[in-house]
Amino acid sequence: MEVPILKQGRYLIATIQAALSDEDLLQLRRALLERVIQFRSRGVIVDVTALDVMDSFATRTLRDITYMIRLRGADTVIVGIQPEVAFAMVQLGLTLDVACALDLEEGLAHLEQRARSSS
């Protein structure tokens, strides 16, 4: 299932809406990087609220997305990691050292703050 990516001003918002296969995650990585370049976006939000499992591949792919987008000079925020998903990730020893926020609103606030501090 393809993840829809919305453009909102200088930001892109990708909302994951169902369980994703590895291919879907790689497709998301490709699509986000393309759009960031196309729209000269300053920030990206990946909403994972609907993701019921975050395993090693999903974690690694989200980290890769964040690092690749950072190389374009833009910030990424992961929002909406569910409490039980966070619990399972930590128990499994998965680390995701990227910016995270509670929800879309907090994620946008984080990007705005980053934009202000760098301008």
Added chain:
Amino acid sequence: MPDDIRVLIRSNLDIVTARQEGRALAARTGFGATDVTLIATVISELARNIVSYARQGEIVMRVVAGANAQGVTIISHDSGPGIRSVEDAMRDGYSTSGGLGLGLPGVRRLMDEFTIESALGRGTTVRVTKWLT
């Protein structure tokens, strides 16, 4: 056993199927949201190892009855290359594929029971159980 749920694992799409089946089985057995997610995550990691290292295999899930409680057992089986050193594979941070490792130490942490058998050239079987407490 008639109530076994078997999912053939041949591609990354089957990983999603396996964890959805496991999630549904765990929920039916009475596990809460946190444990259901733990079980689904474990299935995802085990199925991923099959795809990455053995190319194909199967995940078998079943409800088991213990002395005091019910539980869910997950068996991951493949006829792949096997693991050279199970001891090394059970150490956090060990990997032969440049990835995050087999994730087996994490899987052991998440579950109540964990056994692994592996023979070079013959394959690997991992068996894990989570008890409903």
